[in-house]
Amino acid sequence: MSSVDAILLARVQFGFTVSFHIVFPALTIGLASYLAVLEAIWLGTGRQVYLDLYHFWLKIFAVAFGMGVVSGLVMAYQFGTNWSRFSTFAGGVTGPLLAYEVLTAFFLEAGFLGVMLFGLRRVGPGLHFLSTVMVALGTLISATWILASNSWMQTPQGYQIIDGRVVPVDWIAVIFNPSFPYRLAHMVVAAFLATALVVGATGAWHLLRGRRGEPVRVMFAMAIGMILLAAPVQAFIGDLHGLNTLKHQPAKLAAIEGHWENKPGEAVPLVLFGLPDMEAETTRAAIEIPGLGSLLLTHSAKGQFPGLKDFPREDRPNAAVVFWTFRVMVGLGLLMIALGMCGAWLRFRGRLYLSKTYLGFALAMGPAGIVSILAGWFTTEIGRQPWVVYRVMRTVDAVSVHDAGQVGFTLALFVVVYLLVFGAGTTYLIRILGKGPSAGEGVHPTEGGPGQMRQPMRPLSGATERLSAQGAANGEWY
Amino acid sequence: MGIDLPLVWAIIILFAVMMYVVMDGFDLGIGILFGVVAGKGDRDVMMNSVAPVWDGNETWLVLGGAGLMVAFPVAYSTILSSLYLPLVLMLVGLVFRGVAFEFRFKASDDRRWLWDRAFAGGSIVATFCQGLTLGAYLSGLAVGDSGPAHASVAWLTPFNVFVGVGLLATYALLGGTWLVMKTEGDLQHRMRETSGKLSIALLVVIAGISIWTPLAHPAIAARWFSLPNALFFAPVPLLVVVATVLLRRSLRHPSSHAAPFVLTLVLVFLGYSGLGISLWPNVIPPSVSIWAAAGPPQSLGFALVGALFIIPIILGYTAWGYWVFRGKVRPGEVYH
Numbered sequence: 001m002s003s004v005d006a007i008l009l010a011r012v013q014f015g016f017t018v019s020f021h022i023v024f025p026a027l028t029i030g031l032a033s034y035l036a037v038l039e040a041i042w043l044g045t046g047r048q049v050y051l052d053l054y055h056f057w058l059k060i061f062a063v064a065f066g067m068g069v070v071s072g073l074v075m076a077y078q079f080g081t082n083w084s085r086f087s088t089f090a091g092g093v094t095g096p097l098l099a100y101e102v103l104t105a106f107f108l109e110a111g112f113l114g115v116m117l118f119g120l121r122r123v124g125p126g127l128h129f130l131s132t133v134m135v136a137l138g139t140l141i142s143a144t145w146i147l148a149s150n151s152w153m154q155t156p157q158g159y160q161i162i163d164g165r166v167v168p169v170d171w172i173a174v175i176f177n178p179s180f181p182y183r184l185a186h187m188v189v190a191a192f193l194a195t196a197l198v199v200g201a202t203g204a205w206h207l208l209r210g211r212r213g214e215p216v217r218v219m220f221a222m223a224i225g226m227i228l229l230a231a232p233v234q235a236f237i238g239d240l241h242g243l244n245t246l247k248h249q250p251a252k253l254a255a256i257e258g259h260w261e262n263k264p265g266e267a268v269p270l271v272l273f274g275l276p277d278m279e280a281e282t283t284r285a286a287i288e289i290p291g292l293g294s295l296l297l298t299h300s301a302k303g304q305f306p307g308l309k310d311f312p313r314e315d316r317p318n319a320a321v322v323f324w325t326f327r328v329m330v331g332l333g334l335l336m337i338a339l340g341m342c343g344a345w346l347r348f349r350g351r352l353y354l355s356k357t358y359l360g361f362a363l364a365m366g367p368a369g370i371v372s373i374l375a376g377w378f379t380t381e382i383g384r385q386p387w388v389v390y391r392v393m394r395t396v397d398a399v400s401v402h403d404a405g406q407v408g409f410t411l412a413l414f415v416v417v418y419l420l421v422f423g424a425g426t427t428y429l430i431r432i433l434g435k436g437p438s439a440g441e442g443v444h445p446t447e448g449g450p451g452q453m454r455q456p457m458r459p460l461s462g463a464t465e466r467l468s469a470q471g472a473a474n475g476e477w478y
Numbered sequence: 479m480g481i482d483l484p485l486v487w488a489i490i491i492l493f494a495v496m497m498y499v500v501m502d503g504f505d506l507g508i509g510i511l512f513g514v515v516a517g518k519g520d521r522d523v524m525m526n527s528v529a530p531v532w533d534g535n536e537t538w539l540v541l542g543g544a545g546l547m548v549a550f551p552v553a554y555s556t557i558l559s560s561l562y563l564p565l566v567l568m569l570v571g572l573v574f575r576g577v578a579f580e581f582r583f584k585a586s587d588d589r590r591w592l593w594d595r596a597f598a599g600g601s602i603v604a605t606f607c608q609g610l611t612l613g614a615y616l617s618g619l620a621v622g623d624s625g626p627a628h629a630s631v632a633w634l635t636p637f638n639v640f641v642g643v644g645l646l647a648t649y650a651l652l653g654g655t656w657l658v659m660k661t662e663g664d665l666q667h668r669m670r671e672t673s674g675k676l677s678i679a680l681l682v683v684i685a686g687i688s689i690w691t692p693l694a695h696p697a698i699a700a701r702w703f704s705l706p707n708a709l710f711f712a713p714v715p716l717l718v719v720v721a722t723v724l725l726r727r728s729l730r731h732p733s734s735h736a737a738p739f740v741l742t743l744v745l746v747f748l749g750y751s752g753l754g755i756s757l758w759p760n761v762i763p764p765s766v767s768i769w770a771a772a773g774p775p776q777s778l779g780f781a782l783v784g785a786l787f788i789i790p791i792i793l794g795y796t797a798w799g800y801w802v803f804r805g806k807v808r809p810g811e812v813y814h
Contacts, residue, residue: 066580070573070576070577073536073539073540073569073572073573074569074573076540076543076544077543077558077565077566077569079547079554079558080543080547080554080555080557080558080559081558081559081562081565081566082559082562084554084555084556084558084559085555087547087551087554087555087558088551088552088555088556091547091548091551091554091555091773091777092551092773092774092776092777093777094547095544095547095548095549095551095554095773095777095781096548096777096780096781098544098547099544099545099547099548099781099784099785100781100784102540102541102544103544103784103785103787103788106537106541106788106791106792107788107791162774165551165773165774167774167776167777168774168776168777168780169776171776171780400555400559400562401559402559402562406562406563409563410562410563410566413566413567413570414566414570417570417573417574421573421574421577424577424581425577
């Protein structure tokens, strides 16, 4: 089998494992901040409903965190097993950034996570709140390291190549590379939105079933409020991110737009839909809006930006893919803005919890944030091709030398194992969500010990919360 | 700059890997011993004895891997890509085992066998693959683009399989003596007997590796058998014999609870030191030293700041976690 197959399989394997992984950190980033807000309101108002919601979403947070740890372990090894030549070449930069992510995660587990999960009665509300805030902060710091590393691969700077290896010469420049602030902001807001959509869909599901208790109404209203605020902000950040991409990675942007060439003196249209054809160098069946491309991307009537034909064939990303992944992301983003605005209107009319159509809309939008995150990552990562480190190292030079059969075998293995393991985990999450929050959530301790659902407290370790969260899912609490 | 960064990082990684071997060793051993303990009640106690600590134990595996990537990117790339299949299978084993930990207690009685098998099978696969990896590592790896990968089953040699089986015995002994410390009555009694047999197996394993590696690798033979090295290193094999004798004696003694586990730790530490003596200072045997494989000093220095700050904290909370859950595990006991 040819090496082309092996490279494609290695890319599919990385894409598959990282796509499974990203869902869980995205939810933990969003939920940790949500939990901090819930606890702050509870401390401020003393209203029980916020504590009940805290305990309910804490269970989801714990399970998602545990699955993030397990799927992340695989990621940490992929760079060596499948991308060894990349790690040899660029490990000087990406290694320390990933190591700091690992250390940050461990630091969290070193105390705050355990206290957050088990310690409300032991340490009192003040210290417990501090722990929640620290965990929320920690998830954001973890994201910062990962996105610094990823952004450096997109827009590398602050390094020299000495003896065929990347040597960091200015860590500030490495970390604060040109695309980093935009990518970080875009990802964090995406995590908040994805979480809000899951929370909103859970609320909608219970409202549709006639459960109109206070916790359900409060969490639904909070989620819709968050979407109303964050979705337009995300569109704004996305626009800035796009302009940044135009400046630093014009070929990616041309592929996203399905834009092949400029005609002298003419404005660039916006291709709404179409089928980019890499061989024929054209976008088939294109539906265009004249002049809008210039307006959106150059903020001028006749401005032009590079088309794909301005780049050699071997330097072009696959427009047929990123054109569509980008439109999936943007389309869902527009629906999110609509969801927020309709919610505000219904709230104003006093029908937020009553309109079946709207609740159905909110329920259907539950996975939209996660799907958008995946579509966005596909866009930026496939759009970086054929480079692994943009204009520094090609993907073909980064992969480990394995034959296609071997990579195919491990890919099949990962697919089977992930579907089994994370399928079980996701089913379990959905079961907790389906049960919904209850009053006095988690204040009734029950029997525990060997063979019982409730396990000894496993204080400060990575997947601690999964098992114990399963105990907590049955209404048990320490 | 007076700091020898590669040396500092080598010490950190050696420490992390040793922590991993002894700590995940005993909880993987529990999974391996599931094969010889059938009853649900006993299995519950066995699992409970490690439930509070096992995932903290795996922390060290991640730390060792991340450290290797930072400090010795060439070694990270070479080792991980050369031992592709065993490492992927190890990860899959660990994933299954970790999930079984969580779901076994949730499962209904008719489904529990499934998670029991996932737990035992995952532990055995993970351990055996770690052994294969260790064996292949000791045997030496080729560096470079053309070298590592093409021979996809080059790691499947008699020596590596021997080390794989040997590691199963080692971890099982760690698990068995851990259970002697953490349990009582019939289960403890059976674990004393099983551990007695396993201690012989471990001695055979250590002897096997000690004879096999110098025969296969003249450099290792020269390291051990030339003067004055032979005098410095002679205590290592002697201490192995002494520790084994003491271990077997303590296993027969009904009042000894923690001693067998501690002595097993000593044995594992001696074995680990022996391997270290054979390989030092190479990070990719047989020829690439830690200094040759080190990444840029800017990378090592930058990451060292974080490592020196965090590792003491991890050690602190690990110790605290073990302290909280000290003592015997009893069926039906409620924890707070």
